[in-house]
Amino acid sequence: MIKIVLIGAGNVASHLFKAFQTSEKCSVAQVFSRTKTSLENFETSTETTTDLKKLKEADIYIISVKDDEVENVIEQIKHKNGLIVHTSGSVPMLNSGKRNGVFYPLQTFSKNTEIDFSKIPLCIEAENENDLQILEELANSISKSVYKISSEQRKSLHLSAVFVCNFVNHLYSIGEDLCKENKVPFEILHELMKETTRKATLNSPAKVQTGPAIRNDKKTIAFHLQQLNKADYSKIYTLLTDSIQHKNG
Amino acid sequence: MIKIVLIGAGNVASHLFKAFQTSEKCSVAQVFSRTKTSLENFETSTETTTDLKKLKEADIYIISVKDDEVENVIEQIKHKNGLIVHTSGSVPMLNSGKRNGVFYPLQTFSKNTEIDFSKIPLCIEAENENDLQILEELANSISKSVYKISSEQRKSLHLSAVFVCNFVNHLYSIGEDLCKENKVPFEILHELMKETTRKATLNSPAKVQTGPAIRNDKKTIAFHLQQLNKADYSKIYTLLTDSIQHKNG
Numbered sequence: 376m377i378k379i380v381l382i383g384a385g386n387v388a389s390h391l392f393k394a395f396q397t398s399e400k401c402s403v404a405q406v407f408s409r410t411k412t413s414l415e416n417f418e419t420s421t422e423t424t425t426d427l428k429k430l431k432e433a434d435i436y437i438i439s440v441k442d443d444e445v446e447n448v449i450e451q452i453k454h455k456n457g458l459i460v461h462t463s464g465s466v467p468m469l470n471s472g473k474r475n476g477v478f479y480p481l482q483t484f485s486k487n488t489e490i491d492f493s494k495i496p497l498c499i500e501a502e503n504e505n506d507l508q509i510l511e512e513l514a515n516s517i518s519k520s521v522y523k524i525s526s527e528q529r530k531s532l533h534l535s536a537v538f539v540c541n542f543v544n545h546l547y548s549i550g551e552d553l554c555k556e557n558k559v560p561f562e563i564l565h566e567l568m569k570e571t572t573r574k575a576t577l578n579s580p581a582k583v584q585t586g587p588a589i590r591n592d593k594k595t596i597a598f599h600l601q602q603l604n605k606a607d608y609s610k611i612y613t614l615l616t617d618s619i620q621h622k623n624g
Numbered sequence: 625m626i627k628i629v630l631i632g633a634g635n636v637a638s639h640l641f642k643a644f645q646t647s648e649k650c651s652v653a654q655v656f657s658r659t660k661t662s663l664e665n666f667e668t669s670t671e672t673t674t675d676l677k678k679l680k681e682a683d684i685y686i687i688s689v690k691d692d693e694v695e696n697v698i699e700q701i702k703h704k705n706g707l708i709v710h711t712s713g714s715v716p717m718l719n720s721g722k723r724n725g726v727f728y729p730l731q732t733f734s735k736n737t738e739i740d741f742s743k744i745p746l747c748i749e750a751e752n753e754n755d756l757q758i759l760e761e762l763a764n765s766i767s768k769s770v771y772k773i774s775s776e777q778r779k780s781l782h783l784s785a786v787f788v789c790n791f792v793n794h795l796y797s798i799g800e801d802l803c804k805e806n807k808v809p810f811e812i813l814h815e816l817m818k819e820t821t822r823k824a825t826l827n828s829p830a831k832v833q834t835g836p837a838i839r840n841d842k843k844t845i846a847f848h849l850q851q852l853n854k855a856d857y858s859k860i861y862t863l864l865t866d867s868i869q870h871k872n873g
Contacts, residue, residue: 442841442844443843465844465847481812481813481815481816482815482816482819483816483819483820483823483834485823485832488823490819494815495815496812496815496816498812520812520815522809522812524808524812527806528806528807528808530806530851531802531803531805531806531808531851532803532806532808532812532813534802534848534851534852535798535799535800535802535803535808535810535813536799536813536816537835537836537848537861538795538796538798538799538802538860538861539795539796539799539813539816539817539820540816540817540820540834540835541833541834541835541836541837541838541868542795542835542860542861542864543792543795543796543817543820543821544820544823544824544829544832544833544834544835545829545833545837545864545867545868545871546787546788546791546792546795547787547788547792547821547824547829548824548828548829548830548833548871549784549787549867550784550785550787550788550829551784551828551829551830552830553780553783553784553787554780554781554784556780557776557777557779557780557781558777559773559777559780559781559784560771561784561828562825563730563745563747563769563771563773563781564730564781564784564785564788565825566730566731566743566744566745566769567730567731567732567745567785567788567789568788568789568792568821568824568825569821569822569825570731570732570739571732571788571789571792571793571821572792572796572817572818572820572821573818574732574734574737574793575793575796575797575817576811576814576817576818577737579797579800579810580793580794580796580797580799580800581797581800581801583734583793584790584793584794584797585732585789585790585793586786586789586790586791586793587786587790588790588794589790592691594692595691595714598714599782599783599786602779602780602783603783607863607866607867607870608867610863611791611863611864611867612786612787612791614856614859614860614863615791615794615860617856618794618798618856618857618860619790619794621856622794622797
């Protein structure tokens with residue numbers, strides 16, 4: 376049984392906690408948060424503390440705090456014997472020559488959305504082979520897709536995620552704006568959004584590109600630009616159209 | 625029983641044909657295409673022709689050809705008594721004072737991908753109320769989501785679709801590129817892509833925006849820009865980041 380201390384009580388920590396509760400390979404011995412109120416959801420199931428100095432002994436300390444604070448937390452608990460990992464996509468693994476690692480679930484978490492953790496890719500990394508095996512065992516116990524990913528690779532995954540998640544969502548919100556302007560229900564586009572994503576996961580997205588840009592349909596492009604009355608939306612339209620055409624020769 | 629003549633044999637026409645075959649409200653009496661080979665898939669199920677002058681009498685003529693050719697086809701068949709509709713998102717309805725309309729399925733169609741037509745939104749429009757009712761009956765017989773949409777509204781839907789489908793797919797392909805550069809399997813991002821889309825259909829996308837741009841996480845943004853070595857990808861990153869920040873004050 377892998378004994379875990381969870382440091383942090385935000386979205387990622389909460390979803391991890393729930394996932395660990397379903398696993399037979401581990402138990403969460405304690406949850407830390409600086410603020411007492413954020414521990415309320417954990418108190419009925421495990422021990423909690425607001426004092427980093429009162430952390431229990433554990434096999435793994437999982438740090439799930441804001442990216443900026445990860446280093447600071449590691450500094451304060453580095454005397455511990457257990458393996459210390461963080462869950463951040465953008466913070467490199469600490470190479471201290473001791474027992475450090477990364478346990479990064481690649482997903483967008485919302486507080487009130489239920490998630491099937493078994494589908495979430497877990498990217499793991501550790502300074503030594505033994506610890507990597509422990510992380511692998513832990514990861515396999517809650518997810519079906521576990522990847523050994525170096526800090527260098529994780530950097531590019533995190534960057535890619537901004538494009539395929541954050542930026543994609545912004546394009547959705549632009550679509551919603553354009554619909555609102557003309558009193559069209561945005562839901563008409565839902566099936567198209569889903570099918571576009573489905574296609575891009577069944578094929579290489581580069582190979583299933585469609586639309587006026589790749590057809591070089593100048594008439595439609597000019598017509599669309601006429602319709603756009605927000606400066607940044609026009610710029611985005613032009614830049615993405617150029618980029619599609621550039622990529623496809 | 626609504627008697628249909630289908631003009632065109634491309635992706636949209638093929639998927640419509642299959643959908644009509646499952647409907648008890650209509651039958652496709654004939655399919656037209658300029659090229660004989662593209663009619664091969666239809667020949668076993670209905671009559672076909674390569675000559676517009678040999679079109680049979682029908683209740684509805686559905687024109688599903690390239691956007692540029694729609695007007696030309698209408699010109700050639702406008703003497704027919706039936707209702708004449710096209711399936712294009714970007715071509716306005718012909719206002720001839722006769723019987724014209726639009727029957728626009730809002731979806732991205734691929735040749736070899738099976739599609740559940742009942743989920744595809746159908747946007748209908750007609751010059752007169754009677755014809756709109758006929759189109760509604762036909763549309764309801766193959767789809768669960770039918771919308772009465774004016775040409776003006778359809779214009780903005782078509783434009784929105786470029787953002788939420790074509791441009792989104794391009795962002796996916798950029799994500800794929802970035803993964804390839806660092807030998808990371810793109811499939812790690814598939815679940816994130818699906819969840820992002822799911823979230824944006826359950827909520828207003830504007831309200832579930834996440835990422836370094838909306839957090840104004842300058843350190844991560846600078847770090848990401850350092851990693852991007854293609855000029856147009858850097859420009860896209862900067863422009864979309866600015867646009868997210870602009871939108872969210």
